[in-house]
Amino acid sequence: MFQNFGLKPAVRGGAVLGAGARRRRREFLDFVIDDRPLLSLFDGEDVVSALATDLPPRALSGEVDRLLLRGPSSLPDGRQVLYCCPECGDLGCGAITAMIIQQDDCIIWRDFRWQDSQDQELESYPGVGPFRFSADEYRNALEHAATQSW
Template sequence: MATINHLQTRPAKRYDEFDPAQDGNRNTEFADLIIDGKSLYQRLKKYDMVPSLGWGSANHQRLMIDYFLLEQRHEYMYYRYPILVCPWCGDEECGFISVKIDREADTVIWKDFMLEPDNKRIPIGSFYFNWENYKSVIYGTFGTAGEAL
């Protein structure tokens, strides 16, 4: 049996208050995914993308939540979902990082992180989460940063 990881979220911004890179850039606010105390955003920051949860229109946020709770399959990726997206618009056409999400009984598994559309594997994961904790955390991302698309 795999070790169960602990998932939580916290509101975050793309740039901190004193970061000179924020000048002229969109300082997107989002729900950062924290796995065992470590920020997924910070782990993957070199790709200049932000987590797809917690920001955008209400309809967009609900769609992301449905994806992560496996209530709706992605239109063309099936069991893969956009976990980090363009910080300007959230559009998948700008490139994104996807993850394969599976559920086995009371365990949710995130594995095979890929840089899209290059289909290039990113060497992190797999992560295993308890379903009840996971579901509560994912639902809790709604409205983290309000509407912003």
């Protein structure tokens, strides 16, 4: 049985925090599973998806290719970054990652973790996933995202 997979525009609001500090506004595509934003399952983590819509087209296409398993993972353990720091996108700030595998006509997201650049798994999300998607639906949604002008 497959879950539905899609993408939906989302916004992390900007703000002035005081003492000259600012919280950056970021627009991104959130992953939607069975009509529910995946980010809603991570208890208010302040992150944005790797599909930030202000990325240059080539960088966005690279992120799509990575999620489609057409390119190498940015992590040495083969996990994929789903959500990252909204300010800088750097793994040093921490990221929500998952294992993404393909089995025949099925894409599986499993083993969700909070990781940082030290390759430390700081927290797991045992109540999240695994999710199984039709490979065709998954591919179509991501390829469509790569061709849009956001």
